[in-house]
Amino acid sequence: MAGISGPMAHLSDGLFTTAIAVYALAMVGYTAEYAFSRVGRKLAATSRTPERTLVGAGGPPVVETVDTGASAPPRRRLSADRIGRWSVAITVLGALVHTASIAVRAIAVDAVPWSNMYEFASVAGLIGIVAFLAVLWKLPTLRFLGAFVLLPVILMMFLAGTVLYSRAQPLVPALQSYWLAIHVTLVSFAEGALMTSAVLTGLYLVKQRHDKLSTREGYTPGSIGTLAAKLPAAATLDKAAYRIVAFAFPLYTVAIICGAIWAEAAWGRYWGWDPKETWAFIVWVVYACYLHARATAGMKGRIAAWVNLAGFGAIVVNFLVINIVVSGLHSYAGLS
Known part of the structure; x- marks a missing residue:
């Protein structure tokens, strides 16, 4: 065209x-x-600044903090x-x-x-x-x-x-439906947000690894350690990544439901295990596992974080491989 x-x-x-x-x-x-x-x-x-204890004659000890000048930006x-x-x-x-x-x-x-x-x-x-x-x-x-x-x-x-x-x-005629605006809008909103969550999760893993290694005696941080030292607390990064997924997952869920309704109007069936539909379901399952792991004791932290990254990896496969390499009803790459 x-x-x-x-x-x-x-x-x-x-x-x-x-x-x-x-x-x-x-x-x-x-x-x-x-x-x-x-x-x-x-x-x-600040964490390495020693405190000196001054003991007066017959008096209680007085704690004096050494001023390193860090308080003055x-x-x-x-x-x-x-x-x-x-x-x-x-x-x-x-x-x-x-x-x-x-x-x-x-x-x-x-x-x-x-x-x-x-x-x-x-x-x-x-x-x-x-x-x-x-x-x-x-x-x-x-x-x-x-x-x-x-x-x-x-x-x-x-x-x-x-x-x-x-x-x-x-x-094209198959896309001339108001369900396109609903379905694809929700998918793009969800996947765009999940990309940001994946970045924060990757930084969380770097920070969490650095914090664990820094407790070992003789640990010398390299370039990654220098990067991690300036990152916010691991818990802060993890919480931000989780909140984004908690916001995006319902959008993705509704997008799949709307896509099924659109499929029935366009092709006469709600679900046909088309490659695009299959991978959309895989993405949904992985992020459902992430939310479950995030709420389960013993699976929080690194395990849940890796599940989050696996979910975004599935999104990348669905976007690039399925659209370009695999042929199906959802082939809409627009490449020529």
């Missing part, structure tokens, strides 16, 4: 590219904040904090440009703009950014982790804009 070429389609592509550039600038800012802030080193210095830390705040503002700007790109694409095709892999990846990337900003609203101390969240979003958008790119085009 021939694509739509016009000023709106070209404007959407230009806004999409601009959004990538803005996100890249924000990522540089987050990286600078992470590199120059002294969050981890300050905490480490240096100029470099103030600059890093300022860079971090600007990075959040730049991220919001990028999200607005990204939203405009999707909205203009919708006008160009006169339909919801996520009927192929390029459009779906664009929407999922935007939701991943929005999920991170929502986490910052509740946990602003996680701000400097923006570099870790933006990196996979930028890579996915770059892949979408090159390898997976599809020109704006009208929907």
Whole structure:
């Protein structure tokens, strides 16, 4: 099917590219904040600060804490904090440009703009950014982790804009249903949020491993240990990742139900174990196991975290392998 070429389609592509550039600038800012802030080193210095006990003649011991000067933030830390705040503002700007790109694409095709892999990846990337900003609203101390969240979003958008790119085009008859707007919207929202959860879970595993090794005598942290020392507490990362999954899982569940209703209207059956349907069910089962493990004593922590990462791995397989390699009723990659 021939694509739509016009000023709106070209404007959407230009806004999409601009959004990538803005996100890249924000990522540089987050990286600078992470590199120059002294969050981890300050905490480490405070924990190693010895206390001296002064014993007066006949009097009770007086505990004196050695002042290391860590309480006075240096100029470099103030600059890093300022860079971090600007990075959040730049991220919001990028999200607005990204939203405009999707909205203009919708006008160009006169339909919801996520009927192929390029459009779906664009929407999922935007939701991943929005999920991170929502986490910052509740946990602003996680701000400097923006570099870790933006990196996979930028890579996915770059892949979408090159390898997976599809020109704006009208929907095929099977997709001309209001169930498309409901089903695919919920899926993109859920999977975009789950991407952010996977990033936080990966950081949690790094932090948890570092905390365990740092208790051993003679432990010398390498580059990974230096990175982990500046991360927030492992429990904080784990809780943030869990809350995102707890929000996204019901959306994904409703999306599968709506997809079944759409399948009955389009193909005359609710479920046919099409490859896309099968992998969607696998993703659902894995994340259900994660929520169960997260609530079960003895399975919290690393076990649940690995299950979370396995769920996102299943999402990646469903998005790339099933759409591109496997042929089925849900083949909508838009690649030619």
